Amino acid sequence: MSPKRTTPTIVMTGTPGVGKSTHAQLLVQEASVPLKHINIGDLVKEKNLYESYDEDWQSYEVDEDKLLDELEPDASAGGVILDWHTCEIFPQRWVDLVVVLRCDHTRLWERLEARNYPLKKIQENNEAEIMEVVLDEARSSYAKEIVIELQSEGTQDLESNVARIVEWIKAWQEDQAQ
Ligand code: DAT
Secondary structure, three states: OOOOOOOOEEEEEOOOOOOHHHHHHHHHHHOOOOOEEEEHHHHHHHOOOEEEEEOOOOEEEEOHHHHHHHHHHHHHHOOEEEEEOOOOOOOHHHOOEEEEEEOOHHHHHHHHHHOOOOHHHHHHHHHHHHOOHHHHHHHHHOOHHHEEEEEOOOHHHHHHHHHHHHHHHHHHHHHHHO
């Protein structure tokens, strides 16, 4: 049996550029419990949790075993937001909520252009968003009750999404306390 957490582990996922980090940062500020935001991309670079780097795609080939070992203590204890563009790697026993952020693909294209991504990387991500790749992955990896899909077009969405997650955390904690 998994240990009982007193604060949840939340996976914040979605195609690059949908707003995961922006949501996670605001959630850390707004939540009534302490939450640690773990940006997996940054962690992978910081702790050398990769096997190689692809110049063409400007992306790291992650060493998944090393990454999971690194995350285990925090993620199993709870009180963390795991922010990454993929989610199926995280074991179900860690995860209390999966938030899949979505964004209109033309808006996403602009956000990724602003990051100076190579064109093929913008195209690949744009297509992935249209095809709902991350949403499908979340739905096939976790119980459907814990997967929520939220739009992330602008600041109104951001604020209402974060408020909704804050309320979800309170309800989750009440449930756990029973
Ligand atoms: P991700 O972490 O999913 O790669 P991000 O949080 O870095 O994405 O956001 C990419 C850019 O888009 C950044 O400039 C903030 C902006 N953005 C994303 N979602 C937004 C939202 N709901 N409201 C306003 N800006 C948003």
